[in-house]
Amino acid sequence: MNGFRSFRALAVNEVRASVRNRTALIFTLGLAVLFMIIFGLLFGGSGVSVTFDAVNNDHTAVSASYLKALRGISGVSVDSKSHTAAFADLKSDSVIAVLVIPRGFGAAIEGQGPSQKVAIYQAGGGSSSTAIADDVVAQVTAGFAGGGHASVTLGTPQSAEVNQVTEMDYMLPSMIAYIILFSGVNYVAIGLVEKRVTQVLRRFRATPVRSSTILAAQVVGGGLTVLLQILVLVALGVWVFGAKNYGSWLLLIPPIVLGTASFVGIGFLITSVSRTSEAARALAAMITFPLMFLSGLFFPISSLPTVVQDIARVLPLAWASDALHQIMNDGAGFSAITTDCLVMAAWAVVTISVAAWRFRWD
Amino acid sequence: MISTEPMPAATRLGGEMADIDVTGLVKRYGDVVAVDGLTFAVQKGEVFGMLGPNGAGKTTTLEIIEGLRTPDAGTVTVLGTDVLAHPGTVKERIGVQLQATALPPFTKVREAVQLFAALYQRSRPVEEVIEEFNLGEKADAYTDKLSGGQMQRLSIALALINDPDLVFLDEPTTGLDPQARLNIWSVIEGIKGRGKTVVLTTHYMEEAERLCDRVAVIERGRIVALDTPRRLISQYAPGTTVEFANVPGLDVESLRKVPGVERVVADGRVSITTRKPEIVLHALLDPSAPWVPSGGADGDAGGEGEGVIRDLMVRHGTLEDVFLRLTGRSLRE
Secondary structure (H helix, E strand, O other): OOHHHHHHHHHHHHHHHHHHOHHHHHHHHHHHHHHHHHHHHHHOOOOOOEEEEEEEOOOOHHHHHHHHHHHOOOOEEEEEOOHHHHHHHHHOOOOOEEEEEOOOHHHHHOOOOOOOOOEEEEOOOOOHHHHHHHHHHHHHHHHHHHHOOOOOOOOOHHHHOOOOOOHHHHHHHHHHHHHHHHHHHHHHHHHHHHHHHOOHHHHHHOOOOOHHHHHHHHHHHHHHHHHHHHHHHHHHHHHHOOOOOOOOOHHHHHHHHHHHHHHHHHHHHHHHHOOOHHHHHHHHHHHHHHHHHHOOOOOOHHHOOHHHHHHHOOOHHHHHHHHHHHHHHHOOOHHHHHHHHHHHHHHHHHHHHHHHHHOOOO | OOOOOOOHHHHOHHHOOOOEEEEEEEEEEOOEEEEEEEEEEEOOOOEEEEEOOOOOOHHHHHHHHOOOOOOOEEEEEEOOEEOOOOHHHHHHHEEEEOOOOOOOOOOEHHHHHHHHHHOOOOOOOHHHHHHHOOOHHHOOOEHHHOOHHHHHHHHHHHHOOOOOOEEEEEOOOOOOOHHHHHHHHHHHHHHHHOOOEEEEEEOOHHHHHHHOOEEEEEEOOEEEEEEOHHHHHHHHOOOEEEEEEOOOOOOHHHHHOOOOEEEEEEOOEEEEEEOOHHHHHHHHOOOOOOOOOOOOOOHHHOOOOOOOOOOOEEEEOOHHHHHHHHHOOOOOO
């Protein structure tokens, strides 16, 4: 049969139509670039600057070199303060976080005492900067603890490996996730409702094309549109805004594909309960906007209340965002994003199956 | 009183298989019976019209024949193939124009023709079709920028892209201005001229009279008459129709008693069927006639000898009269 020729023609038409749809592009790629400019350039500048106070209860050579390692990172400034002074600074917003080094920190690092926790206190609200502060501290700490020996001091390779994640670096994976979310739902699903309402689907079905070919072309065409937009976004991010990817570009493919699939699935569910494209749009907005703010795109999930965090962690966008940030900001390998990918795959399978079962042609 | 059976002799001319053979077709939506036991056949090379008001079941019937809907009962054979069993085979050989203009968004005319050409195993050259339907100037325009007539031409062009033997046109001229309508009519005559079988639905009587070899009058999912337009008229609307604007208080019963009057239908207009128009007209213009509303609907505006007759028209029977006669209501209500 000529199934492939039909499929290709339909998918090409879909991509071409999506690229020509300027209104839709403004809401996906356009807003993503705008967010990068706002968050990246206004708050970030050439490099991130985070200021925090450190309360050192340990007073050992290890904790001193730990602080020195933190200060060694450009854009990070750390002042040693008393407990009271540090929290007063936090309250007056003159620092972004307070780091408390517990007594016994040095001994723990040297393997001579029980394990200790370095605590970070943040002012309420949170921002991308606090995420970066978290990130920096977490990595320096990991560098120290990871060694587990007295040899871990200033200037060790572990502390040198810390990625200086800028606002721009944080925003790029966020905006990839944003495009996946909005395009997956809008291009594929709402596009399908519109084709159903305007009888385009019916017209296609009056030709010998198989129904599955029509749907596959819609999904693949939508997926390619997402990919094209991500390519443009990444090119702009890297070459114009100077964002860095500390991980593998190829490794981004699984979370992008699975993330897109899960949002296409959610979009299809929206499609199956909406009679008109207006209803589908309204429902999509009700789902996508909260998702966007709950899922660590603009500020880390850890800065949200615990209950909200629990909700956010069920939704696929949080996992997509996590995987993309881990790869691009932390240089994580596949093992670190396996869970993310599995959760997204589960979302995709469940939503697409339910949607396929509930799908109406007219 | 009216046989819904098509003439068997006509359906199997020379023993050749009809292009479409529909038997006992039923389609229900919940409690509503949209198609109620339709049986008819469409011969090769004829233009077959389905005439009826909105909601009569024309589109549903077409869509079942096109393989887009599944009937609750009945069999449909198209070009010798059972549609319900092999819809793909049938779709490859038919051309379809749906009632609503249904084209993908952000697509140019040439791209739309190319797209649909790619959906069939066999298709005509894209440029040739564009030229034939006079769309060359608009080939690089977006389809949503076309005028109503251009859009219909494109939509018929797409229905013919696979060079089908059988073409379905669902209300091809609805919503078009008179000039665009004439243009589409000559397009359809051209399709017929190339020996293709055409099935069209319409609620325009002139369209059916001009284009169709045979017409099925459909009402509430049933065929109430099926014949050539000429024979339908001579059977159901013989003689002359005298028509004028209705007035409040008009006594229709006494009108029926006027000599020569065979039939009176009164709604927005009063329509009198007669084979003796001179006698009827003479009686109508008599101001002292018993059917004139008391006090005279005319009032002070009535001039000498005008009576209540306004907007008088005398004409021969049309399919519109056939429809009125068969269903008791007008087509476009």
